[in-house]
Amino acid sequence: EAQVTQNPRYLITVTGKKLTVTCSQNMNHEYMSWYRQDPGLGLRQIYYSMNVEVTDKGDVPEGYKVSRKEKRNFPLILESPSPNQTSLYFCASRPLGQAFSGANVLTFGAGSRLTVL
Amino acid sequence: KQEVTQIPAALSVPEGENLVLNCSFTDSAIYNLQWFRQDPGKGLTSLLLIQSSQREQTSGRLNASLDKSSGRSTLYIAASQPGDSATYLCAVSDTYGNNRLAFGKGNQVVVIP
Numbered sequence: 001e002a003q004v005t006q007n008p009r010y011l012i013t014v015t016g017k018k019l020t021v022t023c024s025q026n027m028n029h030e031y032m033s034w035y036r037q038d039p040g041l042g043l044r045q046i047y048y049s050m051n052v053e054v055t056d057k058g059d060v061p062e063g064y065k066v067s068r069k070e071k072r073n074f075p076l077i078l079e080s081p082s083p084n085q086t087s088l089y090f091c092a093s094r095p096l097g098q099a100f101s102g103a104n105v106l107t108f109g110a111g112s113r114l115t116v117l
Numbered sequence: 118k119q120e121v122t123q124i125p126a127a128l129s130v131p132e133g134e135n136l137v138l139n140c141s142f143t144d145s146a147i148y149n150l151q152w153f154r155q156d157p158g159k160g161l162t163s164l165l166l167i168q169s170s171q172r173e174q175t176s177g178r179l180n181a182s183l184d185k186s187s188g189r190s191t192l193y194i195a196a197s198q199p200g201d202s203a204t205y206l207c208a209v210s211d212t213y214g215n216n217r218l219a220f221g222k223g224n225q226v227v228v229i230p
Binding site for chain 1: 121160162206
């Protein structure tokens with residue numbers, strides 16, 4: 001089954017303890033992206049990647065890092081989490097070469113709910 | 118910076134009624150607009166994508182229109198069903214290939230049996 005898999009789905013951690021949220025897709029998609037969703041603020045883009053070793057900032061990159069060493073994986077790294085990073089995180093992917101077709105739609109993961117105490 | 122607004126934030130309709138959801142955006146220089154559905158505890162599912170050169174897209178009971186010059190899109194859901202209860206999000210891309218998407222905060226819909 002074609003899908004985007006995020007882990008963990010739920011995590012409670014403490015301020016300053018480094019954590020990584022993994023994202024993996026099995027569709028050979030070039031483009032991958034991370035979003036966070038907060039009540040009253042909607043979905044906001046954190047980072048995105050156009051391909052292996054190519055990453056760029058979204059609207060809210062502060063406090064996050066990403067890497068794209070393999071095409072299928074795009075982990076989100078919180079080096080020193082703070083309570084304001086408590087949120088619902090989504091990873092998404094799509095193929096790069098179909099920008100003007102109906103197939104140019106994002107496939108989202110199920111989300112990772114992170115709480116930082 | 119692109120701002121996307123969805124009104125109303127929440128609505129309830131009786132089963133069988135048509136649903137009309139509105140999305141407005143501040144910068145009309147968009148590449149495309151997408152409508153997504155989000156169920157509680159789950160990710161987003163793409164419903165329709167409208168290119169900037171198009172006026173509407175249809176899929177089954179869903180129809181989305183786009184008026185780029187006025188910065189508006191409308192999602193129509195005909196003959197609503199309880200299974201249509203969800204949050205619907207609008208997102209616009211102002212770059213080639215959706216590299217950066219600006220999302221609205223969503224319309225939370227409840228269809229009452």
